[in-house]
Amino acid sequence: MVNIKRDTRDLAVPDETWDTMSNLTLVGVPPGVSSDISHRKWHGRQAIVAAGTVMPIMIILSFVRIYAKCWRNRKWTTDDSIFLSSLVAALILTSNQIAQVISGGIIGFHAWEIRVKEVTKTVMILSLVVSILTGPLIWIIKLTLFCLIYNTFHPLKYVRRLVYIGIVVSGLYYTGAAIIQGVYCGPKGGTDRKAMMVGFGRESCIFGEMKALTISMGAVNVFFDFYILILPLPAIYRLQMERRKKIGVFFMFLTGIGTCVMSIVNLYYRVHLSYSHDFNYETVPFMTVSSIEHCVGVVIPCMPQSAKTFGRVYTHLKSHFITSSRSFRCTFSTIVSTKQKEENFARCSPDIELKRNSHTQSYDKSREDEDTDLNPGQQPFSNARSVLYSSSTADSLLPPVELAAQTGWNDDTIKSCL
Template sequence: MNQSDYTQIPAVPPPAGQTSNFVDPPSQEATMIAVSTVMMALTLAFVSLRLYTSFRVTRKPGLEDWLCIVALVLSFGHISGVLLLSHKTRHMWDVPLSWFLDDYWKIRLFANLFQSFAYFSSRLPILMLYLRIFGETRGFRIACYVCLALVFAVSLVAIPLLSYYCAPFPSEGWHSLAVFARCKNILNWAIIQGGLDIFLDLYIFILPLPIVLRLHMPKRQKLGVLAVFLTGFLAVLASVVGFYYRYRLTYTNDVNWNEGIYICTIIVEINIATICSCMPACYAFFRHITEQRSSSSPVHHVLQPELPNTSSTFFVKQDSPAWLPELSLVELRDVREDGSGNGLRDVETEPLSNDSAPHKPGSYHVV
């Protein structure tokens, strides 16, 4: 049978009471375009605001800012690939078999590989930010590295699987129907990966909360910082929704139709992770604007590390981003009750004034 004959053969037989429609059937194309457009616009806006804050407001960019750019580019590459196939997200009985004999598998492999890299890169900025702020604490640093290794493994292990199951063997060629039959086997990995995605997003979400909750600062400022990190729960919700559609994709025969919705959840999940990593910078930007309007005098942020004895260590890195003033702490070592000691490094400090807050041992303005 030649390829032209496949144009009238559905990929799967229609269910009872249904007939194949190759002309104008329902599809997920409009939904995919709408979701992609909204998420691209939101991600571009948040990343742009982050970069503006880091490069123009504080003039102190970090590695995580450059990683955000990488995440943005890879996400857009993934979206470009899936949109090229969006018109094929029909019910399987409305998809002619010939569609799997053109460049479908080349584009599909391109999009799937970009998805793996985009997922990995979308988690990197927030983890690098954690290390930059809280990395002096050995246990926290190890927890971050473990998370990085897990994200790397879960994201990039899909590459050899995709290369084996969803690409033709040397003897087959890109137009072989054997690829169509073999690529279904990778759907079992989609379920495993979906469960691991939920675990890792919860891991990333919970990781900084114990440290943030233990910070000694005015309640209003602590709630503001906590709210910034709590936005990471959006990524957890996106992973849970994505898992549901992974399940439907794996255990139903209507692959293309369910894959359209599943791809939408993946687009949301990847871009929400990038957006969440921009929230601290966005918070600092709007706070900066508010403070500029409310007062022309510098605002001093009260930091009150608790030093229970005359030799204590407060582990928050001194090179924390300037756009997170509440967390821009230095490591305080061997600071005594009178404020003396050798623990203040490379930062100008001054004791709290009487009109700002009562003096407590170990309390400083960061100027």
């Protein structure tokens, strides 16, 4: 990271020399490039955006898996413990990478824009911890993928053996890589800032062994990602199930192609970073791809439970929407129908009133004509109507006997009036 000297004799450098070196930049300005440290531009935004996008998705799907597989079934297995460990591992890796970008102010800037004094002890410790833990944490993330394959196809003997081989070989490699990282880049002669800078400034840490280890780790990641992707495919092909379900299982495991693509891109940036002198700037795309790769590795085991859960939610929402839509249509149709009836009645009411008045006038005239033909002593029909309908309520109507006594009509005449 900081190429000061090549051996432990740097610890004997006087403090005055260290103070003088603190104002120097990490590397010289390349030819044709103008450097303005006071107005330097930060390029680490893409790493923050990528991590801030994939981490919430990973956390949400992880909680969906835990809820669907553990909370609903009230059962916790070893596979669930390993998955939870992989979630914690991915969060640690991604969080540390974000911390490297936003703390200390050295990741995301060009190396010729960073002074030596800006490389604080905190920044170097965080960088060393991330370098050492990267291997074991990646192994834990891959371990949950091996467990997914094992639990799905454990009746097949060859699948179990290949899973065991993959777990052991990958575990040994990543553990060895962590030890080598700590030995070659750890502090020399103490734990203060100078000792940390000497450890990072050694030739074995910047070039040589660590360059080979960085590239080999990227290649091993690609190998094991394809190993995990291809391992279950023959077993899936032999499954005795419906064609539609078999295709769904294929696609679930083929989501691992995303991890393979990210690991290939990761290998490219590892190689490019190993031969670059602008380490602080070139680290940003490497961290971006790494955070996506780690989160995708955790999301894959969540796919079966997430698909079922979201399927149930979709069915419930669809049913609720259809019911609400039908209720709304019925209510709307009733309102429209009532409104149309009112409009039709209002449109026809003048004609109805005119016809009713005409009928009443004709009726009254016919009764008056009949009154002239009555025998002496009988009451006219007009008086009978006033007696019959002297009140607006039906209770005020007189009984037929009293009507006959007052009017002198017979029963047939009374019935014709009623």
